[in-house]
Amino acid sequence: MKTVLSLLLFCLTSISVFAQEEVYSRKGEAFVYWGYNRSTYTNSDIHFMGKGYDFTLYNVIAKDAPTPFSEVTSTYINPSLLSIPQFNFRGGYFINDHWAISLGWDHMKYVADDWQTVKMTGTISPIVSSPTIIVDPQYVGTSNNTNVVLNPDRFLHLEHTDGFNYAAVELDRYDRLWTAKKAKNLSLDWLVGAGVGAMIPRSDVHLFSVGANHYWNVSGYGASLKAGLRLDFSRRMFFQTDLKGGFSRLNAIPTTGQDGDYAQQSIWWGEFYGVLGYKFGKIKKKK
16 A cells, blocks of 8 residues: 555656646636545554453454445436445636645445454453443453454444545646547546545444444544546546545544444555546636
């Protein structure tokens, strides 16, 4: 993941050697887009804290949870269900011909694998939390890099599937790669950008068999770099595909739902998405 971020950083600081003279000015142009993503995550450590316990799980494996393409007609193009798949929504504004600032929502999904074996360090008492929870005896005691199985019924189930939400402001640089000679509205841009924002997950967590699909909350922060291509195929419409890499820190993940019980987690992630967009404002010819 760090290699991906290094590549994106190189792209961000490089000047495109393919850029051509543009046929119109984008200054003042606004845009909005919507599309869908796949995401990937590095293994991460998760720290759990509460009355009677304080422990860390190391190198937890997790995956995304895309909606199957077999549900295209029932989910992806159903207006009432558009927010169910892993989606990207963003609106932006060109402050000059090359630079745009935007605000958007990346709805990724994160699911820690049930039944995986991980290392654990820390302490767990026989009775924890308030109101009290009786812990399965096999998890009680002091652990020091001890193997433990993530049993979803007795120990832990954790996912951010509604979702692993990244609400961010981004600054992007666009450079023209190609314009069709006989169709000036058909063109291709190379773009690079960076973003910062808040993590607003809805976390479904059950710890010691107690928990819930908790409400959305501002759990932390994130930062990202991206690179991609934008194909303008008409005066108003475009298709864009980006590769984005980021880091997120979650400081307040609800677990059992009881006061004082929470978890913390740092996640490196990668995302690939395709979106369909619409341009607003008057398209102005360059002089």
